[in-house]
Amino acid sequence: MDPEQLLPDALLERIRGRAAGYDERNEFFYEDLEELAASGYLKAFVPVSDGGQGLDLEGVAGCQRRLATAAPATALAVNMHLVWTGVARVLADRGDTSLDFVLAEAAKGEIFAFGNSEAGNDSVLFDSLTDAKPLPDGSYEFTGTKIFTSLAPAWTRLGIFGKDSAARDGDGELVHGFVERAAPGYEILDDWNTLGMRATQSNTTVLRGVTVPADRIFRKLPVGPNADPLIFAIFACFETLLAAVYAGIGERALVLGVEAAMRRTSFKNGGRSYAQDPDIRWKVAEAAMAMDALYPHLAQVARDVDDLADHGSQWFPKLVGLKVHATETARTVVDLAIRVSGGSSYFRGTELARLYRDVLAGMFHPSDDESAHNTVANAWLGPLET
Known part of the structure; x- marks a missing residue:
């Protein structure tokens, strides 16, 4: 699908027309997100058989480039949802179905966001300052602070990870899972007042023992670089x-x-x-x-x-x-x-x-x-x- 089909000129101009106001008011792009969701844009990676657009990474990258010409902050925030759905697509293409549920839920309108970044953690995905405490039923309790969580006002699924320091004979294990919006035990701070990319509303998210059920834990990896x-x-x-x-x-x-x-x-x-x-x-x-x-x-x-x-x-x-x-x-x-x-x-x-x-x-x-x-x-x- 050509980017102009998924993002027609009329939609793009409406989005462009709102960008300055969002920036001036330091306000989340609610109207943009509503229109993009209604158009099927958030289902770009979802298979056509499930009601999506069935695009590959090259196709979605072309669409995001086009969207950013109108509203960079809107495009950057939407990226976080598209990254998770893209990850599910890239894994599926390689025979790994562990995140197929992400595409299935995106097809139903769920919005995914990233809650991985941590202040002072320059190991990025290879270590974590967040504590992941295992519970008897296979769930995990996460405690820590995540920064730059774009889509903070709107996500329904937040991907997070933390470290179970006692696992693997004390070497530690990185545990990945998804928090649902309705879950107790986290707080979104109202602290996004930045120089640019203001409409992303990438607020800090404080995890105060939020529980991720066992069926929402999708990866456990050793600390450090690995080829997973x-x-x-x-x-x-x-x-x-x-x-x-x-x-x-x-x-x-x-x-x-x-x-x-x-x-x-x-x-x-x-x-x-x-x-x-x-x-x-x-x-x-x-x-x-x-x-x-x-x-x-x-x-x-x-x-x-x-x-x-x-x-x-x-x-x-x-x-x-x-x-x-x-x-x-x-x-x-x-x-x-x-x-x-x-x-x-x-x-x-x-x-x-x-x-x-x-x-x-x-x-x-x-x-x-x-x-x-x-x-x-x-x-x-x-x-x-x-």
């Missing part, structure tokens, strides 16, 4: 769809920069358009070339995931490399568009000013620049000697 398919699926979907959102930001910034260059005129050059100014033309060309290099990179990585390509130990370098390429390219292109647009873009309320604030969030998503470069260096040069 779940880890690959999360990284593959998270990094690829994240890259798609930032590619959309860069795409929109380039359009706005071109429009500004065509619109602005030079007094000293007799009212000629800035589109005729060599320096402005160079900046627009620089931005366009950067984006032209990003689009095929995004599409190829997504296609390789869909095609079950075997990149072996190079898979994680490819995924983190795509994320860094997308976020850094988008930041560069937004900066160039602002330079092209002149001082008017510095005023509060302009779309470029909002994109400038939104695009900065890219440096904080995992894998960050330092971690990504370490991953790639280790793949090519081996680990640092100790």
Whole structure:
């Protein structure tokens, strides 16, 4: 399915028209989410036989890139739901049916979100500061604090993980499960007041002994890096769809920069358009070339995931490399568009000013620049000697 079919121009323009207001009011994108759900967008990965769109990762990445041109914060938050459903699809494609229930519940309208990030935990998925206490009936009680839980006002299923420190002879075990919205034992803080990506409402979630039933525990893994398919699926979907959102930001910034260059005129050059100014033309060309290099990179990585390509130990370098390429390219292109647009873009309320604030969030998503470069260096040069 073409992205324009799932996100027709009329829907996209309504979403674009609300983005500035959500940002100004620091408000969740309720209307956007309602329209996207009604259109079937949240069922993008759900099989057609179950009422979904049946898209693969490349198809969903194209849709998320398009959505981000209208409302980056909406796209980024929706990413969290699409990542979980994408993980289920990637696992199923590889013969792992452990998360088929995610697709089945998404088909019924459930909304999934990520509750994995923890302040100070730079091990990401390979260790946890959250305590996972096993109970006699096979359920687990989770206690800890999760940050950046996007979709906080709307999720119905929150994916979390924590560590059972006593398991595996004291080496510890990472336990993954889903919390349902109605479960007692957690609190969502009203603490999201950020520079950009404000509509995501990625509030902190405090787990105060919330219980995840045994049938909602879907993985138990050793502490540290491992080759479990779940880890690959999360990284593959998270990094690829994240890259798609930032590619959309860069795409929109380039359009706005071109429009500004065509619109602005030079007094000293007799009212000629800035589109005729060599320096402005160079900046627009620089931005366009950067984006032209990003689009095929995004599409190829997504296609390789869909095609079950075997990149072996190079898979994680490819995924983190795509994320860094997308976020850094988008930041560069937004900066160039602002330079092209002149001082008017510095005023509060302009779309470029909002994109400038939104695009900065890219440096904080995992894998960050330092971690990504370490991953790639280790793949090519081996680990640092100790």
